[in-house]
């Protein structure tokens with residue numbers, strides 16, 4: 001192997017899962033934002049984090065309500081994921097626009113996305129300002145998953161087909 005110093009555009013560290021995060025405004029209208037800056041932080045307590053630019057409409061919704069849901073889309077939802085990641089909930093109802101179905105969550109106000117295979121209902125516990133972004137840490141209050149994708153209580157990623165992205169190219173997993 002010959003190691004070289006890559007240029008900025010190669011983004012060696014930019015491979016990440018893509019999630020759809022739901023949130024609500026102060027009239028309980030819901031919105032969806034596509035994010036690749038998502039990470040699991042700790043299993044017990046179950047903590048995750050998301051990183052959102054200040055200018056996003058969802059940024060203020062999550063900041064004000066203190067709640068969000070992380071929804072995991074399969075690659076079959078690629079088009080819906082792109083719609084939720086390219087238009088703003090300030091202007092349109094993204095559930096309608098992306099043809100997704102809201103269903104009530106158990107512990108928080110933002111809805112789950114029915115078509116996604118897994119959901120984490122989160123309450124914001126910490127916020128960290130990083131330049132023009134906020135890193136929201138969420139405590140997971142409830143988790144749900146499509147039971148048909150479980151093998152011995154373990155999520156089968158080959159069947160779930162999560163979306164991974166790098167430089168706006170989208171991938172999924174087809175073998176172990």
Ligand SMILES: Cc1cc2nc3c(=O)[nH]c(=O)nc-3n(C[C@H](O)[C@H](O)[C@H](O)COP(=O)(O)O)c2cc1C
Nearest residue numbers: 034035036037052053056057058085086087088089
């Ligand atoms: C694959 C993908 C990943 C994205 N990841 C992020 C992200 O991690 N943080 C962020 O602030 N915006 C991210 N975006 C951009 C937002 O999803 C996009 O600007 C969206 O339209 C904002 O919606 P809103 O104004 O309704 O909140 C991503 C977009 C795509 C397509």
